[in-house]
Amino acid sequence: MGTLDGKVAIVTGGGRGIGRGIALALAREGARLALPDLNEENAADVAEEVRALGVKALSAACDVRSSRDVDAFVARTVETFGTVDVLVNNAMAADIRVPLADIDDESIALALSSGPAATLYFMRACYPHLVGGGRVINLRSGSELQGLNGYATYIAAKAAVGGITRAAAREWGRQGITVNAICPFALSEAAQADFAAHPRALDAIYDGLSIPRIGDPESDIGRAAVYLAGPDSTYMTGCTLMLDGGGSFLG
Ligand SMILES: NC(=O)c1ccc[n+]([C@@H]2O[C@H](COP(=O)([O-])OP(=O)(O)OC[C@H]3O[C@@H](n4cnc5c(N)ncnc54)[C@H](O)[C@@H]3O)[C@@H](O)[C@H]2O)c1
Structure with missing residues (x-):
């Protein structure tokens, strides 16, 4: 018996990294998983890992920047599993380590469309199914609080996701839906690639951690x-859990 037996969870970008870790943790508690990802093959692999845990899983190619893709994926999830109980808005792409004065239009569009716009698309499409007990979990970032150099589009996108989290918590509380967020720090594929390219940045991050290790996506x-x-x-609603080893603190 798991605490999420019978629940249906969508984890966007569940094909790798933190999304995969969240998908596996939810599956171990009995949730059925729907995994939309730009990388169809990775999502299919994680769906197999989920099935190996004894629960059902669905995966498909989906670009979260497209409301048409999002609507189609949510419709397919409901067709397959009957509803959506949990929505995790995890997928996001952004160009980082780019000085603000050099940011091009494509970078601005990438962060804002894959972050806040995608979060709104999924929340809107899932809303009728979430009414009466649904949960939304949005992924933010401690970089919002730190104001890191070269992260302007990423921080803009994540701050907007924070605003959406609070607005939806207020608006949907009486519909029985909670909306919360997580600020993670964990060894995803994206983090690994960034640290490999910028080893000195990793030293600086370590110096700023209160608990000196990189988080694990699942545990x-x-x-x-x-x-x-x-x-x-x-x-609990409208809250953000800081899961970054004490790298940054909410006041
Ligand atoms: N890794 C960290 O330490 C860290 C820190 C702070 C915040 N976050 C946030 O956590 C989330 C996951 O990060 P991660 O490090 O695991 O990233 P990652 O790049 O390793 O994985 C992201 C996943 O999202 C998918 N994706 C990207 N763009 C997509 C799109 N347009 N449509 C569908 N899928 C798409 C990718 O294919 C991939 O599977 C992100 O929102 C990120 O901003 C991560």
Whole structure:
């Protein structure tokens, strides 16, 4: 028996990294998983890992920047599993380490369309199914608080996701939907590639951590998603869990 037995969870960008960790943690608690990802093959591999845990999984190619793709994926999830109980808005792409004065239009569009716009598309499409007990979990970033150099489009996108989280928590509370967020720090493929390219940046990050290790996508971040999706967090909404080893603190 898991705490999420019978629930249906969509984890966007669940094909690797933190999305995969969250998907596996939710599946271990019995949730059925729907995994939309730009990388269809990775999502299919994670769906197989989920099935190996004894629960059903669906995966498909989906560009979260397209509301048409998002609507089609949510419709397919409902056709397959009957509803959506948990929505995790995890997928996001952005160009980082770019000085603000050099940002081009494509970079601005990439961060804003894959971050806040995609989050709104999925929340809008899932809303009728979430009414009466649904959970939304959005992925933010400690870089919002740190104001890191070269992260302007990323920070803009994540700050907007924070605003959406609070607005939806207020608006949907009386519909029985909670909306919370996670600020993670974890060894995803994206983080690994960035640290490999910028080893000195990793040293600086380590210096700023209170708990000096890089988080694990499943055991550190996925378990927090289990809490936000499960029966122990019913009185919590509009909140952000900082899961970054004490790298940044909310006041
Ligand atoms: N890794 C960290 O330490 C860290 C820190 C702060 C915030 N975050 C946030 O956590 C989330 C996951 O990060 P990650 O490090 O695992 O990233 P990642 O790049 O390793 O994985 C992202 C996943 O999203 C998918 N994706 C990207 N663009 C997409 C699109 N347009 N449509 C569909 N799928 C798309 C990718 O294919 C990939 O599977 C992101 O929102 C990120 O901003 C991560």
